[in-house]
Amino acid sequence: MVFNPTTVKEAQDFIEFVNKSPSPFHATFEASEILRAAGFKEIKERDSWNDGLIERKGKYFFTRNGSALVAFEVGGKYNPGNGFSIIGAHTDSPCLKIKPISKKEKSGYLEVGVQLYGGGIWHTWFDRDLSVAGRVLVEQDGNFKHTLVKVDRPILRIPTLAIHLDRTVNEKLIFNKETQLAPILATTAKAQLSGIEASEGVEATTNHHPLLIQVLADEMNVKPHQIRDFELAVYDTQKSVIGGACNEFIFSPRLDNLEMSYCSIIALTQAKDIDNDSNIRIVALFDNEEVGSLTAHGADSNLLPVTLQRLANTHVIDASKSVSLTAFEEAIHKSILVSADMAHAINPNYPDKHEENHRPEMHKGTVIKVNANQRYATTAVTSLVLKELAKKHQIPIQEFVVRNDSSCGSTIGPMLSAKLGLRTVDIGNPQLSMHSIRETGGTEDVKHGIDLLRVGLIYAFYEEFAVLEQKFIVD
Structure with a gap:
């Protein structure tokens, strides 16, 4: 080698x-x-x-x-x-960032509303194992603590449309960045069966899916109602690695x-x-x-x-x-x-x-x-x-x-x-x-x-x- x-x-x-x-x-x-x-x-x-x-x-x-x-x-x-x-x-x-009010629901899925940050090559975000990371403001004893969070497991995905439903996709890939670049978080049915609901009177848990808030709370070992606000980026959970036949590349x-x-x-x-x-x-x-x-x-x-x-x-x-x-x-x-x-x-x-x-x-x-x-x-x-x-x-x-x-x-x-x-x-x-x-x-x-x-x-x-x-x- x-x-x-x-x-x-x-x-x-x-x-x-x-x-x-x-x-x-x-x-x-x-x-x-x-x-x-x-x-x-x-x-x-x-x-x-x-x-x-x-x-x-x-x-x-x-x-x-x-x-x-x-x-x-x-x-x-x-x-x-x-x-x-x-x-x-x-x-x-460049990345996708969670909107201040991100709760969406369409066709039996929970979706998370995102903003485009910077000039990304957005089609590369389709069909990737995605998660969220950033900072969260956590309430503790009347104070607000700046806390970093990084959910290591994939919880989001942006699915491409099957080629059977769009035979032109290999000639051109056109998609609407507002309606067709929204990551899916869960199915509505499974979310309902989870029994996770919004915390009464806490804005963050009503502006975002309670399921997402619960994932963040579990990651930080706090209660959902303690999460008051956040700045979260969507990221690819696939690790950066050394690759190439001679270990000459960084794929990252x-x-x-x-x-x-x-x-x-x-x-x-x-x-x-x-x-x-x-x-x-x-x-x-x-x-x-x-x-x-x-x-x-x-x-x-x-x-x-x-x-x-x-x-x-x-x-x-x-x-x-x-x-x-x-x-x-x-x-x-x-x-x-x-x-x-x-x-x-x-x-x-x-x-x-x-x-x-x-x-x-x-x-x-x-x-x-x-x-x-x-x-x-x-x-x-x-x-x-x-x-x-x-x-x-x-x-x-x-x-x-x-x-x-x-x-x-x-x-x-x-x-x-x-x-x-x-x-x-x-x-x-x-x-x-x-x-x-x-x-x-x-x-x-x-x-x-x-x-x-x-x-x-x-x-x-x-x-x-x-x-x-x-x-x-x-x-």
């Missing part, structure tokens, strides 16, 4: 992360656990960061909404006004963008030589990228700008000394952002969909993404910085440009670059079937992504960028 057991180990660790992260809330929790294990201290946005809380060589993180996270490590030689070394990624993926949901989120967090925790770093190293994992990022916990919010401003103005050296009034502005122009979001590998069945000189392949390195219309924020300067560092540390990289006759997706890179005036480079690992319920990536690319962000961007970028940056004579 031809495979590298080291890269498979890296991929296997990532797969464990994905399998524990069926929602952005779970992904943020799992990232927090990785950070805690690496010695990072949790802090709160609502608290003061002065009075000695933030120190040189200190490791910290905080979450917002339970679905976004910012982690940072202060360089041993950091002074206010020094730069920020930032990696940005996102925790969300949510590769976009949990793979780059994972690589970013691992890279930060594995970075060395913080003593000699004059920057603050930052990883920001945002929610809601798939729907435009314009939320309180998305990349188009104040999350990163306010964090950078607070860090620039924090007394990490000597509380008795004043910080320059322009420390934040000075820092921005000494900083760089790596926008880490998955990229398109060439599909062998559709090679004409790629520009002839830009056809990323699996196992050949993380991709630098460029777009003349600024759908990606990469510039010649930021691309060169990355190429120079990758070359120095023998890390493979590739480049991607979309065809002129194709539309181009975007990332958090352009909005953050514009909002902050940050030099930015857009990168991502190559994958197939982006936005399908089941995507395909390469096992070696997990390690490539970690290496590029840790060695090429954290070991080299985080620790050497401040020196390399001075060689570029640009405004």
